[in-house]
Amino acid sequence: MTQKIGFIGLGIMGKPMAKNLIAAGYELVVYNKSKPGMDELGAAGATVVGSSKEVGEAADVIITMLPDSADSELVILGENGVLAGASKGNIVIDMSSIAPLVSQKIAAECEKKGVDMLDAPVSGGEPGAIEGTLSIMVGGKQGVFDCCLEIMQVMGAAVVLTGDIGAGNTTKLANQIIVAANIEALSEAFVLAQKAGVDPEKVFNAIKGGLAGSNVMNAKGPMMLDRNFNPGFRIRLHQKDLRNVLQTAQDLNVPLPVTALVQQILGTLVNEGHEELDHSGILKFVEGLSKIEVKKQG
Numbered sequence: 001m002t003q004k005i006g007f008i009g010l011g012i013m014g015k016p017m018a019k020n021l022i023a024a025g026y027e028l029v030v031y032n033k034s035k036p037g038m039d040e041l042g043a044a045g046a047t048v049v050g051s052s053k054e055v056g057e058a059a060d061v062i063i064t065m066l067p068d069s070a071d072s073e074l075v076i077l078g079e080n081g082v083l084a085g086a087s088k089g090n091i092v093i094d095m096s097s098i099a100p101l102v103s104q105k106i107a108a109e110c111e112k113k114g115v116d117m118l119d120a121p122v123s124g125g126e127p128g129a130i131e132g133t134l135s136i137m138v139g140g141k142q143g144v145f146d147c148c149l150e151i152m153q154v155m156g157a158a159v160v161l162t163g164d165i166g167a168g169n170t171t172k173l174a175n176q177i178i179v180a181a182n183i184e185a186l187s188e189a190f191v192l193a194q195k196a197g198v199d200p201e202k203v204f205n206a207i208k209g210g211l212a213g214s215n216v217m218n219a220k221g222p223m224m225l226d227r228n229f230n231p232g233f234r235i236r237l238h239q240k241d242l243r244n245v246l247q248t249a250q251d252l253n254v255p256l257p258v259t260a261l262v263q264q265i266l267g268t269l270v271n272e273g274h275e276e277l278d279h280s281g282i283l284k285f286v287e288g289l290s291k292i293e294v295k296k297q298g
Contacts, residue, residue: 006063007065010065016130026154056083056084069096072098086115100166118148121136124156126232136160180279184262236275239270265285
């Protein structure tokens with residue numbers, strides 16, 4: 001508990017994750033591109049600074065929670081980034097969902113300065129971030145993982161070391177394939193039921209305990225039925241993740257036909273102005289094909 005934690009990226013996920021660390025008794029130093037997140041964490045007890053470099057100077061372990069690969073590179077390796085302020089023996093935990101090769105590039109630059117790194121993307125959306133029940137998929141050295149495990153367990157219910165640097169984000173890409181395909185399949189099932197005149201809510205209740213049931217169905221099914229597309233995980237971010245999946249698959253010469261199809265669906269929704277909706281909004285695309293809207297009949 002003596003470690004001072006730096007946290008950069010106080011968005012929909014990062015803010016509640018940082019708050020959980022404060023609640024657990026950690027001393028936090030925070031920075032965010034926009035002011036409201038910093039004000040809120042400052043009010044909760046964190047020390048607010050003016051740059052990523054200052055976070056690197058002040059903290060022992062620096063956590064980043066950012067949108068994409070370019071953001072992680074800039075915040076960690078940029079002229080005024082974490083590495084510019086960090087010292088030998090510091091640890092960077094990048095919890096952003098980015099391309100595995102970028103994680104490896106950042107780690108290599110950190111190593112030159114004697115700074116260790118873990119790539120540790122998460123799954124569980126905003127509810128998991130708030131409740132501290134995220135699944136955290138980690139890549140890096142066993143010793144560094146062991147050193148940071150207690151910190152990560154504050155934010156996640158499952159924290160698993162999956163391999164060397166880059167393995168965490170490879171695992172996250174696999175996760176995002178499964179989540180996207182599940183949401184798309186559930187959308188098709190609800191549209192079919194609606195078109196056949198069967199209450200989709202009753203279909204959901206009938207099948208959720210069987211082989212088709214999943215955490216994805218339990219989380220996203222009720223949102224679809226309530227037509228609640230308030231973002232827990234935005235369409236544009238899932239599109240970004242699948243872009244990273246397909247780029248990685250291309251590098252490895254791995255065909256991923258279903259993933260490619262869902263990526264096109266997400267791209268269409270972005271073009272239609274739905275990029276800020278929750279990814280359960282995939283339902284809107286499937287509904288559009290059949291010109292029908294899924295809704296409860298009771």
